[in-house]
Amino acid sequence: MSGSLSTEANSEPNLTPILDMVFQLITFFMLVLNFKANAMDKDMALPIVGSAKAPSEKDGPGEEVMVININKKQQITMFNQVIDNFKQRVANEANQSRIKYSLGKDDKIPATVALRADAGTPYKIVNTVIVECQKQGFRKFSLKAMNKSDKAP
Numbered sequence: 001m002s003g004s005l006s007t008e009a010n011s012e013p014n015l016t017p018i019l020d021m022v023f024q025l026i027t028f029f030m031l032v033l034n035f036k037a038n039a040m041d042k043d044m045a046l047p048i049v050g051s052a053k054a055p056s057e058k059d060g061p062g063e064e065v066m067v068i069n070i071n072k073k074q075q076i077t078m079f080n081q082v083i084d085n086f087k088q089r090v091a092n093e094a095n096q097s098r099i100k101y102s103l104g105k106d107d108k109i110p111a112t113v114a115l116r117a118d119a120g121t122p123y124k125i126v127n128t129v130i131v132e133c134q135k136q137g138f139r140k141f142s143l144k145a146m147n148k149s150d151k152a153p
Contacts, residue, residue, distance in 0.1 A: 074125055113133050
């Protein structure tokens with residue numbers, strides 16, 4: 001009887017189930033966390049289009065996306081910072097992508113440019129942004145809009 005009491009006094013708790021649960025929680029939050037949300041300007045009113053579709057993952061979840069916002073004041077922003085010299089910024093992004101993917105100067109960059117423009121933005125500015133991105137080697141574009149059913153009342 002005294003042998004069983006001494007065994008209970010020296011026993012240590014099994015931490016394996018607790019560590020397993022902590023690991024699963026960390027994994028869950030890493031998968032659910034949206035890192036691209038910081039690149040979007042939430043104050044913009046996107047144009048409303050009847051055929052706008054929800055973003056798809058057809059190109060794969062690991063595809064690089066460069067989000068460019070054009071706000072109500074017709075300022076070009078990236079990561080909530082106004083870009084004063086847009087041509088230089090796009091050239092820098094293109095060079096970084098070429099280094100990352102080991103591409104030549106004339107190769108197309110396998111990243112998508114997600115363009116979000118306020119509903120009141122003139123098309124001339126949107127076109128200027130697209131043309132400058134094309135000059136730097138970007139070929140895949142995604143123009144963002146809201147669906148009529150998603151429109152706030």
